[in-house]
Amino acid sequence: MSYEHPLAYLIGIEGAALLRAFTGEHDREFVEARLADVRALLADDKLANGVEVTQLAPREGYARWAAAYDSGENAAFADEPHLATILDTIPPGRALDAACGTGRLTRLLVERGHQVIAVDGSPEMLSHARADETLVADLRELPVDDGSQDVVLCGLALAHVPDLAPVIAEFARVLVPGGHLVLSDVHPEQVQRGSIPSVRTADGAPARVRTNHHRVGDYVRAFLNSGLTPVSCQEPTPAPVEPRHVPGGGPWDLWPWSLNGLIPDALAAAAKDVPSMLIWHCRKAA
Template sequence: MMYEHPLAYLLGIEGIALLRAFVGEGDRDFVEARLAEVRRLLENEELAGAGVEVRRLDTVEGYRAWAGTYDDPGNAAFADEAVVGEIVDGLPAGVALDAACGTGRFARSLAGRGHRVIGVDSSAAMLDVARERVPEGEFRVGDLRALPVADDGVDLAVCALALTHVRDLGPVMGEFARVLRPGGHLVVSDVHPEAVARGSIPSLRDAGGRPARLASHRHLVGDYLRAALAAGLRPLRCEEPRRAAAGERPAPTGTLGPWDLWPWCLNDLVPEAAEAAAAPALLIWHFQLDLKSA
């Protein structure tokens, strides 16, 4: 079990904002406003007793619970689609693997770009949705560390928002290299390590309605690069998209929202600090398998 307290989150955000101010990213008025806000937070009785115990779920159990609502509008505002789409648009159509395909979000876009799509996921419930969404695709239950795909079987592999759930990136990158044809391409999007450090972990409720989090791991930017290079994958591009600018998000309410399900709504209580403490939301890589890996 994990223990989450809204004050722990809010004071952490304030602390990051103050550290940035300490090195010159905020003036005296900003620092004094943050310190005053910290005092108000500590005096807030609604926050004082709001901590909750939270279950940590593995991906199979977690995505089984999430499958029915994963594509709801509130969950589907994925910030990786523009960059991943731009990369894929520059590649010829062929056989494409959507690894950890979930409900077929990228499988559908790959099929629409003329690829013959193979989707792999550990969640049978998610695959049921994917098959309905992309009837022309071929979907298989499997694990990222042992993909049910033949050696040199695909021209392109896409893996979106999944590697944060993997403890060790090495075996997964090795599997991508195994199933790619020499010269094939790998496109990975994942939760940025700085976002994970700020609590950007998939949140849901378990079968009993209790708050739960999918097991997640914080991989440094260099961890992806080291694992890829060891597998013979050469980096071609790296992007770090940020979340929408403050003006593009709904106006803060100033009230305590459903933070046990959606922790980021706590930012509404400290919008100025949250903006100052903001980090990239995603990490997106484009790799190519070395020809000599044949």
């Protein structure tokens, strides 16, 4: 169980903005405005209450999210153009979509002529996927033969595993020599700022899908220890979006996004040039 308080998020973003000012990015007027914001936030009775939040295992969390996963606007799906560009450079072959979810990236592989096995730990998510073969499996024990895949694709999943090493080692095991590993995930900077999936438990209580903070170096070490060489690493930044003002910060289900409109100037400063995602392309030694 964790405890989420709107003031904790809002003052945290103000603090991030103030740290950037402390290192020379902003002037005295900006600093005084941020401090005034903090005082006003602390005095706002509408922001006085926090929320107890259950931490769900990924399998349970995604089972609850499966029906609505592809509906509405999901900013994380901005990885698709970056992944498509990498996949365009790889010849058709045998491909594994690991942690395929509802199969949104399986489509990218199929469109490029790959023969696709789609694997996910959630039967509920996997039921929406369309591939040559679908399998329920854990990423640490893939039901795929050694050296049988030309491509392994994994999108928005590895932040949910506690240790990258055994999963990356499995990806390397199933790749042919010279095979390609293509990954995307939410950037660790965004995970630290609350970019974590929210769901509701069976009784309607607030819950988050358990998410871990893997640094860029954690990925690099896992790749190198598994015989994979990074070809490229992209850290795209999101286009600036004017946060929408929601009186009182909105319901918990919309946190932290609905809180951003209460601190637009601090948010703009704190978020400037902060990456939204990590996009990796690696190759296994030939």
